[in-house]
Amino acid sequence: MSCGRQNEGRFRRPACAAAPPSNRRSIGEPSQRRRTVAVKRPVAARKRGAPVFQRVTGVIVRIRMHPVNLPSDRDNGHVPLRIASCKVRHDWETAVRYVAEILGLTFETVDFDWNTPAVPADLRPNVGVMKAGTICAHRWRLAGKVGDAAVVSVQYFAALSSTPWPDVWPRPVAEVASAVVYRVAGRPNLRMQLCFDPQDGKANLNSAIPLAAMAAVNAIPFVVEADPGLHRRSPIADRRSPVAGRSVVTRRAGSSPPERDGRNESPISGSRLWDRPDR
Amino acid sequence: MSRRYRVADYGTGQIGKLALRQILDRSEFELVGHLVHTKSKIGPDTEIVGRPATGVKAVGDFDEFCGFDADCVVYLATDFGRLSDEVTDTLRFAQ
Numbered sequence: 001m002s003c004g005r006q007n008e009g010r011f012r013r014p015a016c017a018a019a020p021p022s023n024r025r026s027i028g029e030p031s032q033r034r035r036t037v038a039v040k041r042p043v044a045a046r047k048r049g050a051p052v053f054q055r056v057t058g059v060i061v062r063i064r065m066h067p068v069n070l071p072s073d074r075d076n077g078h079v080p081l082r083i084a085s086c087k088v089r090h091d092w093e094t095a096v097r098y099v100a101e102i103l104g105l106t107f108e109t110v111d112f113d114w115n116t117p118a119v120p121a122d123l124r125p126n127v128g129v130m131k132a133g134t135i136c137a138h139r140w141r142l143a144g145k146v147g148d149a150a151v152v153s154v155q156y157f158a159a160l161s162s163t164p165w166p167d168v169w170p171r172p173v174a175e176v177a178s179a180v181v182y183r184v185a186g187r188p189n190l191r192m193q194l195c196f197d198p199q200d201g202k203a204n205l206n207s208a209i210p211l212a213a214m215a216a217v218n219a220i221p222f223v224v225e226a227d228p229g230l231h232r233r234s235p236i237a238d239r240r241s242p243v244a245g246r247s248v249v250t251r252r253a254g255s256s257p258p259e260r261d262g263r264n265e266s267p268i269s270g271s272r273l274w275d276r277p278d279r
Numbered sequence: 280m281s282r283r284y285r286v287a288d289y290g291t292g293q294i295g296k297l298a299l300r301q302i303l304d305r306s307e308f309e310l311v312g313h314l315v316h317t318k319s320k321i322g323p324d325t326e327i328v329g330r331p332a333t334g335v336k337a338v339g340d341f342d343e344f345c346g347f348d349a350d351c352v353v354y355l356a357t358d359f360g361r362l363s364d365e366v367t368d369t370l371r372f373a374q
Contacts (some may be wrong), residue, residue, distance in 0.1 A: 213297035216353050220284055220308065224350045 002049045080138050083114055088140055092154050096144045105142040107151075114140035117166055125160055136160045139169060178206050281307060287349035288313040289368075291320060291337070295355035296328040302353065303330045310335050312347035316356065345371055 082088055093110055100107060116135045123130040130136060137159035143150035157169060165171065172179055176195040184190040199207040286308050288299045302308045303325060310333055315321055321339035324332040336346055354369070 209294055210297050210370075213294045213301065213355070216294075216355060217298050217301045217305070220286060220351050220353065221282075222304075224284055 078116065078135060080114075080116060083138075083140065088112065088114075088156075089142065092142050092156070096142050096152050097152050100144050103152065105144070105146065105151055107146060109145045111143045111145055111150070112140065113143075114138060121163065130160065137165075178208055179206075283307055283309050285311045285348060285350045287311055287344065287347045287352045289344065289352055289354045291315050291317075291328060292355065292357060295353075298353055298355055299325065299328045300330055303328075303333065311349050313337050313341060313345060314341065314344040314356075315316070320355050338366035341371075 068224040089110075089112055091261055097107075116138045118133050119130055119136045121132050123134075123136065137157065139155065139157050141150075141153055141155040143153035145151070155170075159165065170181070170183075172181065173191070173193040174195060176197070178196040180194045180196075182190075182192045182194070196208040196211075197208050199210055284307060286302050288295065288310060290303060291299055291313065299310070299313060301311055310325070312335060313325070313336045315327075316339070320337050320338065322336060324336055326332055326336065327337065348363055349362075
């Protein structure tokens with residue numbers, strides 16, 4: 001495990017402030033070799049009139065192996081639980097590898113890095129006061145590497161507020177509580193933001209939650225119809241792999257079923273939608 | 280008539296309860312059992328997710344859950360802090 005460390009996490013500063021160090025690593029920096037970047041960025045709350053942040057320095061740790069033995073001497077001394085428990089790699093590395101498989105890419109490594117910026121001045125969110133120096137956000141990235149280039153990566157941004165938002169973090173296209181940004185850097189150069197609006201008018205029910213449940217329920221007929229064994233490959237070349245198949249991953253209810261005995265028999269009776277509001 | 284699937288549901292948290300509602304709402308699925316971890320959820324029927332009672336009581340015992348005759352298990356328990364349990368559970372289903 002190698003744990004190099006670089007400064008990162010520059011917040012918006014006044015024009016009179018000193019320029020950032022030139023060796024700073026910018027996660028928002030476009031890379032000609034990067035092909036696909038997916039960004040999930042939930043923001044818990046909005047706060048107008050919050051203080052202008054001048055400078056916050058976070059850290060970034062790059063780990064090449066499974067992050068079991070994380071360093072304890074982080075600048076702020078705190079390792080977010082999801083990172084310490086290895087849950088990030090466990091949950092999301094499959095997404096990186098899935099996109100790579102569709103694109104026909106093979107990685108040399110899947111690198112993991114993260115940082116936790118702190119607020120440089122007291123912040124007053126909807127509840128209480130967040131004292132200066134308190135961690136207010138975290139970001140991580142899993143990046144499938146070919147050589148030094150991150151060709152497919154997933155980044156996750158979680159922040160208490162959109163106001164203390166480091167300049168080096170990509171900004172969403174529209175102000176929403178939660179969104180996924182799909183970015184294809186290259187030619188053509190594309191970015192698409194999918195906003196998770198409140199579900200059924202409930203401000204505290206992010207529509208990404210029923211989306212996750214929907215995928216599991218829609219997968220039932222495919223799982224039952226599947227051959228025994230573990231299924232992990234993309235269905236692009238082998239459509240008999242339904243569990244990680246495109247029809248399930250894309251959450252398309254009533255999509256094409258697995259082919260069996262040369263026929264296209266649907267285990268689902270007609271097109272099904274997530275058709276009843278949750279009460 | 281198209282096939283019906285006998286489904287056992289594992290977990291009724293934030294996502295699990297939404298999945299359970301859909302299993303109950305869709306005609307091609309039949310709920311044969313559901314397992315919960317929170318003690319206060321053990322025993323009641325599917326009213327705990329805001330649907331009419333089906334006669335399928337929530338159980339809290341994993342061995343009892345494994346005894347259900349299901350075509351498929353919908354596993355929506357968290358793996359947060361219990362990764363090894365999740366692996367053990369999944370292997371048990373596969374046996």
